[in-house]
């Protein structure tokens with residue numbers, strides 16, 4: 001999948017667009033607020049490294065930070081259904097601005113939805 005979507009360059013643009021949308025669009029303000037005190041540039045670097053390995057490319061996140069353990073790493077943040085929906089909204093918008101073929105976009109969206117469900121399960 002990594003190569004099919006266009007590799008590092010496409011992932012990098014996708015994540016930059018994603019965080020740009022999250023930090024500017026009022027419809028995502030609660031999701032953005034969970035990042036308070038964080039360096040968004042660093043958050044973006046982590047997400048890029050994660051998506052590289054997650055799509056089957058180089059395991060950059062694993063090499064630098066260890067196992068992602070997303071549930072554990074998101075636990076300190078107030079993430080409920082609303083924040084999850086906003087995260088997906090931003091990713092949807094960023095994907096629609098990307099060169100990724102629409103079938104692959106749908107595939108990614110489904111996979112992102114599964115992660116969001118896992119992260120928001122049991123939280124309101």
Ligand code: HEM
Nearest residue numbers: 034035038043046047050073077079083084087115116119
């Ligand atoms: C449910 C909505 C989500 C919210 C509100 C959220 C919020 C956050 C926040 C506040 C951070 C910390 C940023 C930092 O340390 O700079 C973070 C880190 C991260 N998020 Fe999310 N996230 C969400 C969903 C996701 C999803 C769906 C993925 C992956 C598909 C993901 C992947 C990551 C990764 C890889 C990190 C870096 C973890 C670390 O090294 O500490 N997040 N997220």
